[in-house]
Amino acid sequence: MRETGSNRVLIVGAGVAGSTLAVALHARGVEIELVEIQPEWKPLGTGLMLMGPSLRALRGLDLIDDAVAGGAGLYHFAVGDEAGNPTSVTDLPRLAGDEYPACIELGRPAFHGILAKEMRRAGVPVRLGLTIDAIDENDNAVDVTFSDGESARYRAVVGADGAYSGVRRLIFPELGAPRPSGQALWRAMVDRPPELGSNFQEGTVYMLYGPHNKAMIIPTSPRQLYIALTENGAGHDRPDDAVLPELMRAHLADYRGFVAVLRDQITDPSQVIWRRLEVLLVKPAWHRGRTILIGDAAHTTTPNLASGAGMAIEDGVVLAEELSGEGPVEAAFERFMSRRYERCRMVVENSAQLSEWEQRPVPGADPIALTDESWRVLSQPI
Numbered sequence: 525m526r527e528t529g530s531n532r533v534l535i536v537g538a539g540v541a542g543s544t545l546a547v548a549l550h551a552r553g554v555e556i557e558l559v560e561i562q563p564e565w566k567p568l569g570t571g572l573m574l575m576g577p578s579l580r581a582l583r584g585l586d587l588i589d590d591a592v593a594g595g596a597g598l599y600h601f602a603v604g605d606e607a608g609n610p611t612s613v614t615d616l617p618r619l620a621g622d623e624y625p626a627c628i629e630l631g632r633p634a635f636h637g638i639l640a641k642e643m644r645r646a647g648v649p650v651r652l653g654l655t656i657d658a659i660d661e662n663d664n665a666v667d668v669t670f671s672d673g674e675s676a677r678y679r680a681v682v683g684a685d686g687a688y689s690g691v692r693r694l695i696f697p698e699l700g701a702p703r704p705s706g707q708a709l710w711r712a713m714v715d716r717p718p719e720l721g722s723n724f725q726e727g728t729v730y731m732l733y734g735p736h737n738k739a740m741i742i743p744t745s746p747r748q749l750y751i752a753l754t755e756n757g758a759g760h761d762r763p764d765d766a767v768l769p770e771l772m773r774a775h776l777a778d779y780r781g782f783v784a785v786l787r788d789q790i791t792d793p794s795q796v797i798w799r800r801l802e803v804l805l806v807k808p809a810w811h812r813g814r815t816i817l818i819g820d821a822a823h824t825t826t827p828n829l830a831s832g833a834g835m836a837i838e839d840g841v842v843l844a845e846e847l848s849g850e851g852p853v854e855a856a857f858e859r860f861m862s863r864r865y866e867r868c869r870m871v872v873e874n875s876a877q878l879s880e881w882e883q884r885p886v887p888g889a890d891p892i893a894l895t896d897e898s899w900r901v902l903s904q905p906i
């Protein structure tokens with residue numbers, strides 16, 4: 525067994541949650557090690573919208589300036605119809621301070637690069653192409669066997685390995701996989717034409733309801749925009765690459781105005797990403813012994829509140845605060861749970877409710893009120 529020192533924490537998964545936790549623990553002087561299953565460390569997906577709570581947490585880690593410099597600042601949230609006519613426009617609160625945007629849209633590779641650069645600067649040991657095969661708890665430590673056969677002893681283990689977490693399977697074998705929400709998300713990055721019409725306002729995220737589905741338009745830079753289309757009644761199988769642009773344009777056929785202009789620019793299969801949406805909420809506790817789950821491993825959400833990565837970032841910040849304090853690991857995990865469960869439950873359940881109303885509308889349902897109320901709760905300090 526490799527000797528790691530009695531205080532070292534092992535983080536499994538170098539995505540949003542694991543990387544944020546690594547940066548936050550290192551800043552507090554805790555020794556860490558990170559393992560990532562991908563042999564080449566790269567993020568999945570294209571764009572990421574980071575709302576006010578995420579920016580506030582990144583400010584606490586001194587990463588906000590890089591994130592804001594790498595993304596497009598957004599200030600307003602407009603809901604509208606298939607012609608792009610807004611029916612309501614909300615000013616989003618600037619939770620990170622008046623000098624920063626209310627939220628940003630940035631590429632996942634860009635955000636990943638910011639976290640990776642910070643870990644390199646701090647000298648965090650990251651081992652790629654590796655996962656864990658077994659966890660053995662004893663009174664004072666946890667023994668881990670890695671997929672390369674090596675074993676080592678840690679003070680605590682954190683499963684930050686996403687929706688299909690292997691650590692979750694090891695500590696909670698009774699839990700199943702995430703459930704499909706019934707929707708799929710189509711995303712395409714398009715160049716911005718010089719003229720988008722007077723309905724289109726700068727610095728605004730648009731959520732537009734057509735007769736059959738929902739489209740979101742999110743500026744990512746002065747030159748590009750991102751179109752996200754939520755398809756109801758999505759099948760399980762990913763369509764062939766070659767037909768992705770044609771199918772995405774067909775799903776957007778009812779839209780007029782600036783969406784129609786943007787739709788016509790979806791032509792190349794490499795522009796389009798298709799992903800089935802899924803939900804999972806692990807009921808308390810998210811820990812067994814000295815091993816805990818954070819991020820999507822504990823709470824996988826549909827993107828209706830654009831807060832999945834935000835919750836993963838906050839998990840990293842809060843767990844670092846609790847684990848770097850005095851006292852037993854289990855007590856730190858319990859304090860973490862009491863600060864995190866209700867907030868993450870609210871994101872998963874309200875997002876799932878919004879997804880459900882999009883698929884099966886109910887008279888009297890008010891998705892905008894539920895969205896506003898959820899974001900109001902998330903604006904409270906963590």
Ligand SMILES: Cc1cc2nc3c(=O)[nH]c(=O)nc-3n(C[C@H](O)[C@H](O)[C@H](O)COP(=O)(O)OP(=O)(O)OC[C@H]3O[C@@H](n4cnc5c(N)ncnc54)[C@H](O)[C@@H]3O)c2cc1C
Nearest residue numbers: 537539540541561573655685686690819820830832833834
């Ligand atoms: C289509 C879509 C759009 C979204 N848009 C937004 C958005 O705009 N804003 C937002 O806030 N959230 C958004 N989310 C949610 C967000 O992407 C997730 O909540 C976030 O990535 C969760 O971070 P994580 O670190 O927990 O998991 P991940 O980011 O999935 O990272 C997990 C990491 O663990 C690694 N790993 C997996 N298995 C193992 C293993 N066995 N051993 C070691 N390593 C392993 C993976 O390779 C990966 O690097 C969206 C989600 C979807 C599906």
